[in-house]
Amino acid sequence: MLPHMSTTAARRRAIRNLILDRAVTSQAELVELLEARGMSVTQATVSRDLAVIGASKATDDQYRIGELGNPDETISYLGRTIDEFVESIQSSGNLVVLRTPPGAAQVVASAVDGAALDEIIGTVGGDDTVIIVSATADGGNELAVLLEKIGAHA
Numbered sequence: 001m002l003p004h005m006s007t008t009a010a011r012r013r014a015i016r017n018l019i020l021d022r023a024v025t026s027q028a029e030l031v032e033l034l035e036a037r038g039m040s041v042t043q044a045t046v047s048r049d050l051a052v053i054g055a056s057k058a059t060d061d062q063y064r065i066g067e068l069g070n071p072d073e074t075i076s077y078l079g080r081t082i083d084e085f086v087e088s089i090q091s092s093g094n095l096v097v098l099r100t101p102p103g104a105a106q107v108v109a110s111a112v113d114g115a116a117l118d119e120i121i122g123t124v125g126g127d128d129t130v131i132i133v134s135a136t137a138d139g140g141n142e143l144a145v146l147l148e149k150i151g152a153h154a
Helices: 008-021 027-036 043-053 073-085 105-115 140-152
Strands: 055-057 063-065 088-092 095-099 120-125 129-134
Touching: 008 027, 008 043, 008 055, 008 063, 008 105, 008 120, 027 043, 043 055, 043 105, 073 105, 073 140, 088 140, 095 140, 105 120, 105 129, 129 140
Parallel strands: none
Antiparallel strands: 055 063, 088 095, 095 129, 120 129
């Protein structure tokens, strides 16, 4: 297992890809599929991850992402969250810092994690600040621009 594969964002990205690539019908099945990829998780964690990424069971008893299986729903949610809560976006090296009103950083960090963007390897949310780590050593500025665009299209 690669070190970055233990992150919440990577796990949620893996869940999203599993749901999009195959017919997944239970949380227990997802736990087994993640274990096969070297990610040890509980069913409770998978349940929370499914909620964050916007997955739910469709009429055919298979998990789908977002409304009618729309994988862009989590990006839309991130955009709305950025638009509503983020007061500033700044970058330095491989980091992006988002400033929010007091108490909103956890909501924003969760939306960032839920979007499972390949450009992000992790987030830390405090009370009014979110720190996002870019997947590339000098990717902070590009990531800040991407987040600005996502928020502008909310």
